[in-house]
Amino acid sequence: MSDIDIRITGRAGRITFTRPQALNAMSYDMCMAVDAAMRQWRDDDEVALVVIDAQGDKAFCAGGDIAALYDTGTKGDFAYARRFWRDEYRLNAFIAEFPKPVVSLMQGFTMGGGVGIGCHGGHRVVDDSTRIAMPECGIGLIPDVGGCHLLSRAPGYLGEYLGLTAGRMAAGDAILAGFADHFIPREKWADLIEMLEASGDIAHVAAHALPAPPSSLGEMRADIDRHFGGGSLQAILDSLSADDSDFAQKTRAVLARNAPLSMACTVEMLRRLRAEDATIRQALDLEYRFTWRSMEDGDFLEGIRAQIIDKDRNPKWQYAGDTGPEAVPDAVLNHMLAPLGADALTFEGENRQMKIGFIGLGNMGGPMAANLAKAGHDVTGFDMADVTIAGVKMAGSAAEAAKGADVVITMLPNGQILRAVAADIIPAMDKGATFVDCSTVDVDSARAVAQQAEEAGLLAVDAPVSGGTGGASGGTLTFMAGGSDAAFAKAKPLFDIMGQKAVHCGAAGAGQSAKICNNMILGVTMIATCEAFALADKLGLDRQKMFDVVSTSSGYSWTMNAYCPAPGVGPQSPADNDYKPGFAADLMLKDLRLSQQAAESADADTPMGALAQALYAQFVENEDGKGMDFSAMLPRFEKRGHSE
Numbered sequence: 001m002s003d004i005d006i007r008i009t010g011r012a013g014r015i016t017f018t019r020p021q022a023l024n025a026m027s028y029d030m031c032m033a034v035d036a037a038m039r040q041w042r043d044d045d046e047v048a049l050v051v052i053d054a055q056g057d058k059a060f061c062a063g064g065d066i067a068a069l070y071d072t073g074t075k076g077d078f079a080y081a082r083r084f085w086r087d088e089y090r091l092n093a094f095i096a097e098f099p100k101p102v103v104s105l106m107q108g109f110t111m112g113g114g115v116g117i118g119c120h121g122g123h124r125v126v127d128d129s130t131r132i133a134m135p136e137c138g139i140g141l142i143p144d145v146g147g148c149h150l151l152s153r154a155p156g157y158l159g160e161y162l163g164l165t166a167g168r169m170a171a172g173d174a175i176l177a178g179f180a181d182h183f184i185p186r187e188k189w190a191d192l193i194e195m196l197e198a199s200g201d202i203a204h205v206a207a208h209a210l211p212a213p214p215s216s217l218g219e220m221r222a223d224i225d226r227h228f229g230g231g232s233l234q235a236i237l238d239s240l241s242a243d244d245s246d247f248a249q250k251t252r253a254v255l256a257r258n259a260p261l262s263m264a265c266t267v268e269m270l271r272r273l274r275a276e277d278a279t280i281r282q283a284l285d286l287e288y289r290f291t292w293r294s295m296e297d298g299d300f301l302e303g304i305r306a307q308i309i310d311k312d313r314n315p316k317w318q319y320a321g322d323t324g325p326e327a328v329p330d331a332v333l334n335h336m337l338a339p340l341g342a343d344a345l346t347f348e349g350e351n352r353q354m355k356i357g358f359i360g361l362g363n364m365g366g367p368m369a370a371n372l373a374k375a376g377h378d379v380t381g382f383d384m385a386d387v388t389i390a391g392v393k394m395a396g397s398a399a400e401a402a403k404g405a406d407v408v409i410t411m412l413p414n415g416q417i418l419r420a421v422a423a424d425i426i427p428a429m430d431k432g433a434t435f436v437d438c439s440t441v442d443v444d445s446a447r448a449v450a451q452q453a454e455e456a457g458l459l460a461v462d463a464p465v466s467g468g469t470g471g472a473s474g475g476t477l478t479f480m481a482g483g484s485d486a487a488f489a490k491a492k493p494l495f496d497i498m499g500q501k502a503v504h505c506g507a508a509g510a511g512q513s514a515k516i517c518n519n520m521i522l523g524v525t526m527i528a529t530c531e532a533f534a535l536a537d538k539l540g541l542d543r544q545k546m547f548d549v550v551s552t553s554s555g556y557s558w559t560m561n562a563y564c565p566a567p568g569v570g571p572q573s574p575a576d577n578d579y580k581p582g583f584a585a586d587l588m589l590k591d592l593r594l595s596q597q598a599a600e601s602a603d604a605d606t607p608m609g610a611l612a613q614a615l616y617a618q619f620v621e622n623e624d625g626k627g628m629d630f631s632a633m634l635p636r637f638e639k640r641g642h643s644e
């Protein structure tokens with residue numbers, strides 16, 4: 001992604017924001033890319049620590065990309081913003097709880113979303129240019145991304161002051177308020193990063209630090225604590241009004257510009273969090289209650305309109321009287337901060353129920369969907385055929401099953417059908433949701449559908465499977481996935497339920513490429529296994545003896561050992577069930593055709609694949625293979641002689 005550079009350098013997981021022209025504003029994709037990388041690094045022994053920095057002099061990260069939230073929110077689509085906040089807050093908690101050192105180097109503006117990334121790690125570096133702020137009350141939101149957690153822990157009532165005024169903290173202020181740890185002049189940063197990368201030794205950070213510069217905030221502490229400790233917005237305003245000092249008048253003028261509902265809720269949130277000595281998760285949970293309601297019931301859309309869209313800087317806030325903020329009724333405060341029930345924010349390790357749409361509930365899709373429902377997900381399914389799947393609600397159309405889903409999974413017969421279904425459901429899906437296609441299709445269809453999904457603001461993964469119907473019902477499939485890191489990370493918890501292994505093979509289409517290569521081997525080995533049994537028969541060899549030898553000798557394969565085409569030999573397989581599929585010969589032919597199509601367009605020499613395709617075509621189209629399992633090649637060979 002061009003907005004962010006994620007890599008491993010030496011012992012360090014490295015994240016650099018590379019969007020300085022937009023003050024490194026955090027988009028949803030950037031957020032998910034950080035999330036995906038850090039999850040990998042947590043379990044990677046080579047990565048000793050994480051270092052986050054940003055290009056440009058003006059900003060580390062000046063906030064979230066709120067224009068996209070406005071676009072969707074003004075169309076009445078609140079799901080995108082809620083999903084963005086939810087996933088961003090989960091990342092904020094993940095950073096705060098990360099088991100390895102996280103170093104952030106924050107020059108210039110570090111606001112909102114930037115604080116969420118930069119200020120929850122254990123080693124937060126600032127310099128002379130740093131200006132950290134939580135400006136959300138100015139756009140009708142509350143300090144979020146875990147900002148309320150930091151504010152609630154700031155000394156005295158600095159948290160209320162900083163949250164309500166959106167005041168900017170210079171280096172000394174940020175260290176005093178608990179938003180930063182070390183003051184290190186910018187000219188030393190490159191040297192520090194190099195040492196961290198080379199050694200993985202976090203001690204270099206403290207070794208580079210100079211004493212914190214003085215804090216102007218510190219000089220105002222007495223005034224701040226005197227006026228901001230009243231426990232409600234009204235008490236703070238009354239206290240400031242009763243004081244004609246310069247500080248009180250200036251501060252009151254600042255508060256008159258910000259959203260009263262946001263400020264009143266911020267004071268209440270800090271009061272609750274401080275009283276409970278709350279964790280970051282509790283803080284984020286409370287923040288999410290407000291942000292979840294902020295578009296419908298708060299002033300968020302009006303705030304963005306005035307600040308970012310029309311830039312008239314004249315927002316029409318609720319509870320803004322002629323002479324300044326009016327009292328916000330307790331009932332309104334309580335409503336904005338009331339628990340969200342089923343919509344509440346959940347974190348890693350907690351039950352993360354997803355809303356899943358599942359389209360194509362045949363031999364494979366049916367049991368896969370049932371496994372997701374059994375694991376506690378909310379699954380709505382659709383199939384052209386009239387099917388019932390345990391635990392799955394049925395919708396009247398594919399689009400209906402996809403609407404409002406976090407993830408939509410398709411498990412369809414071929415690329416043409418996939419393209420038609422995709423055209424139907426992509427417009428119905430919420431921006432930011434994930435489209436996972438598990439069908440086996442041609443690489444071109446996989447790439448075309450992924451592109452269409454990405455253009456519509458969705459994450460997309462092609463994730464065909466191996467393991468057959470047994471793997472689908474037993475939850476032991478192997479997924480081979482193509483798509484971005486973020487898309488894969490989103491789908492991974494579901495792959496873990498439906499399968500035993502998920503390999504991220506590369507960009508869009510890479511999963512289908514892997515699948516086609518795998519199935520070309522499968523088709524060829526099945527034919528080789530069947531013809532070897534037929535030859536063994538004619539040589540008078542007992543089939544069981546043949547199995548006993550080959551399954552433990554160099555001729556062994558999945559087709560021999562796990563899916564033996566000879567009835568009564570080896571583990572249970574379709575051969576023991578009159579060759580009813582299992583994996584139909586027609587589908588094998590489809591996959592072999594896909595392999596030859598791919599071989600042709602990639603100019604690859606695949607003579608065995610070509611021969612396997614010709615044999616399966618003959619079997620399915622001219623003999624009695626249609627509707628039979630692909631291992632029914634054995635009875636076919638049995639009946640034939642050498643010259644046929």
Ligand code: NAD
Nearest residue numbers: 360361362363364365383384385412413439440468469583
């Ligand atoms: P299937 O024919 O049993 O299931 C496909 C389902 O899709 C059917 O229920 C059908 O009614 C439904 N469908 C078709 N068009 C539809 C539409 N427009 N809207 C909604 N539903 C529609 O096939 P399967 O065995 O479940 O295979 C599905 C996919 O998985 C295929 O791409 C196949 O190649 C792949 N696959 C199958 C196996 C296997 O062992 N069966 C193994 C690996 C991969």
